[in-house]
Every structure is written in C-alpha cells, then in structure tokens.
Amino acid sequence: MYIIIIGCGRLGSMLAEDLSDSGHNISIVDREAKNLATLGSGFNGLRIKGIEFDNDILIEAGIKNADYIISATPDDNINITVALIAKRIFQVPRIIARINDPKKKRVYDGLGIETINPTELSVYILKSRIEENPK
Amino acid sequence: MKSIIIGGGKIGSNLLKTLKDRGYDVTLIEKDENICRKIANDLDADIICGDGSDLAVLNDAGINNADIIAAVTGKDEENLVICQIAKMEFQINKSIARVNYPKNIAMFKALGVNETVCSTEVIANLIEYEFDSDICKIIQTFDRGAMILVEVIIKEDSRWLDCFIRDLELPGESVIAAVLRGEKVIYPRGDTQILLNDSVHLITNKITFLKIKDYMQAGGISHAKKKK
Numbered sequence: 001m002y003i004i005i006i007g008c009g010r011l012g013s014m015l016a017e018d019l020s021d022s023g024h025n026i027s028i029v030d031r032e033a034k035n036l037a038t039l040g041s042g043f044n045g046l047r048i049k050g051i052e053f054d055n056d057i058l059i060e061a062g063i064k065n066a067d068y069i070i071s072a073t074p075d076d077n078i079n080i081t082v083a084l085i086a087k088r089i090f091q092v093p094r095i096i097a098r099i100n101d102p103k104k105k106r107v108y109d110g111l112g113i114e115t116i117n118p119t120e121l122s123v124y125i126l127k128s129r130i131e132e133n134p135k
Numbered sequence: 136m137k138s139i140i141i142g143g144g145k146i147g148s149n150l151l152k153t154l155k156d157r158g159y160d161v162t163l164i165e166k167d168e169n170i171c172r173k174i175a176n177d178l179d180a181d182i183i184c185g186d187g188s189d190l191a192v193l194n195d196a197g198i199n200n201a202d203i204i205a206a207v208t209g210k211d212e213e214n215l216v217i218c219q220i221a222k223m224e225f226q227i228n229k230s231i232a233r234v235n236y237p238k239n240i241a242m243f244k245a246l247g248v249n250e251t252v253c254s255t256e257v258i259a260n261l262i263e264y265e266f267d268s269d270i271c272k273i274i275q276t277f278d279r280g281a282m283i284l285v286e287v288i289i290k291e292d293s294r295w296l297d298c299f300i301r302d303l304e305l306p307g308e309s310v311i312a313a314v315l316r317g318e319k320v321i322y323p324r325g326d327t328q329i330l331l332n333d334s335v336h337l338i339t340n341k342i343t344f345l346k347i348k349d350y351m352q353a354g355g356i357s358h359a360k361k362k363k
Binding site: 053054055075076077078080081084085088089101103104106107110111 | 212213215224241
C-alpha cells in the first residue's frame, strides 16, 4: 500500500520504519530536517522536508495516489488541517489523525476525521494493568 | 454587535482597539500570558488567556452570541481550524481568517473559508502600486487579481483625452466603472466625454490590465490631437 505519514516525531518515525519493513511504500513529511534524520539509513521510503499542509509538498509526497494518510504531528491544528485537505481536496481513501490534546477530540469528530488517541490508549492500558494486579 | 478576535499580535491588538473605539462588544483570546497582560495594561478590554482552537475557551469568550469571528494568529493552520470550528460547532457564518502565507489562500478557499485577509499580499500590492506608472495604477485587487480596480489619469498626451466613451477601443474583459472629475463622480454613458485631469476607473483583470497599460503608454503626443 502507498502510505503518507505526516510528522516524523517518535510516533511518525517508528511507524514509518515499521511499515516500510513490512513492504509498504512510505513517504514521510516533516518541516524539520533533524527529525527526518532520525530515520535510520535502512529506511528506503521518501523523506520530504517542508510545511506539512503545503499543497506542493503534499503532491510531492504523492497524495494523489495515496491509499492512506496518517497525520501524526504533535500539533492538533496541523493534524486537522492536513486531514481536511486530504479528505476534501484530494479525497484520500483513508485518513487517520493523531489526537494530542484529548479536549480536541470533539473537533476531529465534528469534522468527520478518524482518530487515534495515544493518551487515552495509555490511560486505558495503565488502568487495566493496575486493576488486574491490585496489589 | 458581538465579535471575537483570536490572536493578540500586532493585528489582533490593533483590531481590538479599533473595534472597541467604535463601540463594539469585543473579546480577545490569546495564548501567551505575557502578551495578555501587556494588552490588558494598555486597554480596558475583555481578554481571555487560552487556546483559541479549544471549544471550552471559545465558549468562555461567548461564541454562542457572537456575530463575527476574526482568527488572526500567526499560524495559518490555527486560523483555519478556528474558522472550521466556528462554522461546524457554532454555526457562525461570518468568520474572517488571516492568511500569513499567500500560497495558503487557495487552500482556505477550497476548505470553505472564503473571507481571508493576507497582510503579506496586501503589502506586496501596495508596493507594486507605488511602482506602477503614473498613467495606470491598480487601486484595489479582488480575489488575488481575478478582478482589479484600475485608475487611469488623463494627461495632455493621453490617448483617451477628449474621447467619448462609446468610441474607446477597450479590450473585452474590462469596463469603465466611473469617471472622477474633481470632486464629482460621473457614471459613464456612451456620450460621456473624457476631459483633461479626469480620473477614469476601470474594472478589469491582471492580464487585461497589462494590455491596457501597454496601449496607454504607446499613446504619446501623436494621439493627443485625435478627437472624435
């Protein structure tokens, strides 16, 4: 599958390397060159440095042919903007955005953007582990 | 009228002052606490320190009763999201976004934010205006040059001097909207004659403007006596 990942932080870079190792075509976008440099030399996807929601950058990343776009920057407003562009302008088949501030979930929901909420997931896992082992 | 400004930078704080002076009910939202304090020291205004793209903060600011929202932060993505929230969650139809990078204007439009102000573009246009020749000047640009208002000052050597409107050879995509003669506004008809020192206002687009400019500059003295 052709997958675009927006944001090369801890989540973005790890996801990019993992998906790439599994044989998917990956292009990853980040405005900071040093973030892109954290990807190992083994990563053979496309690295693009630029503003994440810039039209030309997204086209360079192959948004017109992408099967998936994952918006995983640490800024909710960037994630929402990228998701809206992918959805309404380029009609990318599947879009998943990362929620950073759980309070913003309602905004993503209202705009019809599929999300993953790492904070909520961590809370859920921690809580269930604590309750499984009450001692 | 109730309005909310998001972003307390130079544009936001000056807008707050202007709207307050005109007697509007206005609330400002700004993230940075120091900036909030500074504005609060200068002005007796409603200021909320918080994230303008947060629903709870917008509720505090009274968005439910707001008639107009101005998102003027330095980040385009933030301004876009605020306008989307205003529309989706609070059914506010009148929201204005500041666009910092002119390139993003098209994206804002495509995502349904029609009212945008791009200070970068405005300044670039003003400078361009000053550079324009004395004969033809762009006064106002609409929709990134899709439509422009041009002023043509009629001098002694102008090709249009003493001509009647009906005899002017104008390119297709242009129309004479008004003629200013001193303080008087003349609404041109075919039998309106263009006189010395008139200021002729045309509506056209950027491409046609260049043609008109070339035509006027190619005029010269030899055409001055050409009367109809």
